[in-house]
Amino acid sequence: MSGDRKTPRQKTGTPAIEGVEGVEIKVTVRPSEELRSLRALELDEDSAEVRIIYFYDTVELDLYDSGVVLRARLVKGDDDDSTVKIRLVEPGKISPSWSGVAGFKIEADSVGSRLVCSASLTLRQKRDEIDEVARGKRPISKLFSRDQVRLLSEFSPQPVDFEKLRPLGPIRVLSWKTEHQGFRYKLASEEWRLPDGEDLVEVSIKVAPPEAEQARRAFESHLRELGLDPAGAQQTKTRTALRYFAQTLKSAR
DSSP states (O other), X not given: OOTTOOOOOEETTSGGGTTOSOEEEEEEOOGGGHHHHHHHTTOOGGGOEEEEEEXXXXXXXXXXXXXXXXXXXXXXXXXXXXXXXXXXXXXXXXXXXXXXXXXXXXXXXXXXXXXXXXXXXXXXXXXXXXXXXXXXXXXXXXXXXXXXXXXXXXXXXXXXXXXXXXXXXXXXXXXXXXXXXXXXXXXXXXXXXXXXXXXXXXXXXXXXXXXXXXXXXXXXXXXXHTTOOTTOOSSOHHHHHHHHHHHHXXXXX
C-alpha cells in the first residue's frame, strides 16, 4: 500500500461535516510562490514559534497511504507531544465515550472542494523522550499511550506493527498566527524546512462547520489579493515531506 495511492476523501457539504469540532481550510503554497508568500503573509523568522516534527511510518508509507498518521513534536518553550490521527472517519459512528478522553478531537480538513474528517488523540510527552526514539535508544511504541493504541485498534484500516516503523524526520517547523486588516479570520502559517533545503509553506484558517463554505470562498479571495494561487500545490506538505524521508531511508539501504 504505497506509491501514489490516495486516502479516500469526502466533499464539503456532505453529512460528514456534522459532528466535527471545527474545519481547517488549508492551502499548500506552490513552490514557485514560497518566497512571495512569506512576504505577502508578513512572516518574519524572528517572530515564529519553533517546532521539530517526526513522523513514524514504514519506508513504503503504508500508514499514511491508509489514512493513519503517527507524529511527535518537540515544541520550543512548551510541552512536547505525540499524536495519533485517523483519516477518514465518520463522526456519527464514533462512540461518545471518546469525548471524555483528554486530547481527543474530531475535525475536518478542507483542501479545495475536498473535505476529510479525522479523529485524533494528542498527549503530552516527557522531555527527551522523542529525542531518545530518534537516536534509537527508545522504541517508537513508547511514545504512544494505551488510549492512543486503542484509537488505532478501533479505527485504523490495518494493524499497526510498531516494530516495522521508522522515524521520518526531523522537520524544522516555523509557525505563525497572524491577522490581516479586512480579513475576518486568523491565519495560521507554517514553513517546513527539509534537510535538502526545500521549504514547504502552508497557510490555513480554522472555522466552525456551519461557515466552512463561506469561509473557504473568502480565504481563496484573500489569497488572490495577496498574489497567491488558492489552488496551491498538487501535494500537501505532509505527503511531500514523508516521501522525501522515505526515499532517503531507501537510498541508505
